[in-house]
Amino acid sequence: MANSNRVLVLFAHPALEKSWVNRHLIRAIQGLESVTVHDLYELYPSFHxxxxxxxxLLLAHDVIVFQHPFYWYSSPALLKEWQDLVLEYGFAYGDGGTALRGKKFLSAITTGGGEKAYCRKGYNRFTIRELLVPFEQTAVLCGMEYLPPFVVQGTHQLREREQIARHVEDYRRTILALRDDTVDWSGLRQLQHLNHGLEQIILSSETMPHV
Ligand SMILES: Cc1cc2nc3c(=O)[nH]c(=O)nc-3n(C[C@H](O)[C@H](O)[C@H](O)COP(=O)(O)O)c2cc1C
Structure with missing residues (x-):
């Protein structure tokens, strides 16, 4: 596989049996070569x-993805605990803390609130990019490149399977493109949300043998 990156998806959903969107997204990327899906709530139900x-695992991968539903403008609690414990001084940052340098970081989130709710005049008052700043700065402090987030919004409106099929396909294409490096990186860096410009930034299918 030419230019293959190893992708680690840290998945955090505390009630997967009630999930409608994330369970489809995660299923679409399970079993892909060089993509490790790591289900934190399944592995650590007691937070140990x-x-x-x-x-x-972090050392063994090039692209780190946090996939989760947006809970209180952040992640479910276990992923916060994961950050507090795993991103140690001397490993992820600080003196000798260079383990994550040069890796890429992607937030892949789902939000109950729709797109219009996430702006100055909307009821959430801030954009998703603004609300994700703690994730962005964590990635940057650890020397990672923070990519525009993959965001599926208005999940409560997505009741029919067909409505989420497009998002599922977009997510799979995104993960494959990051894995295979079939991405126009300068175009990608201009985007607010990665999935708002996929057609422009994923290189043509001839260069994507794994899709
Ligand atoms: C505890 C909790 C907190 C939530 N906080 C937010 C929030 O801050 N913003 C938002 O847009 N949706 C919020 N939601 C809605 C979830 O983001 C939404 O239900 C989820 O993304 C749907 O994905 P799923 O079908 O995989 O569970 C919250 C839901 C729960 C249960």
Whole structure:
């Protein structure tokens, strides 16, 4: 596989049995070569995170994805606990903390609120990019490149399977393109949300043998 990146998807959903959107998204990328789907709530239902294992996983991958529903303008609690424990001084930042340098970071989130709710005049008052700043700055402090987030919004309106099929396909294409490096990186960096410009930034299918 030419230019293959190893992609680690840290998935955090505390009630997967009630999920409508994330369970389809995660299913679409399970079993792909060089893509590790790591289900944190399944592994750590009691929040006892194996820090050493998690750090080894980070070291073994090039692209780190946080996939989760947006909960109170942030992540579900286990992913916060994961950050607090795994991104240690001397590993992820600080003196000698260079383990994550040069890797790429992607937030892949779903929000109950629709697109219009996430702007100055909307009821959430801030944009998704603004609300994700703690994730962005965490990535940057650790020396990673923060990519525009993949965002599926208005999840409560997505009741029919066909309505989410497009998002599922977009997510799979995104993960494959990041894996295969079939991305126009300068175009990608201009985007607010990665999935608002996929047609422009994913290179043609001839250069994407794995799609
Ligand atoms: C505890 C909790 C907090 C939530 N907070 C937000 C929020 O801050 N913003 C938002 O747009 N939706 C919020 N939601 C809605 C979820 O983001 C939405 O239900 C989820 O993304 C749908 O994905 P799923 O079908 O995979 O569960 C919240 C839901 C729960 C249960």
């Amino acid at each position: 995170i194996n820090v050493e294992l998690e750090q080894e």
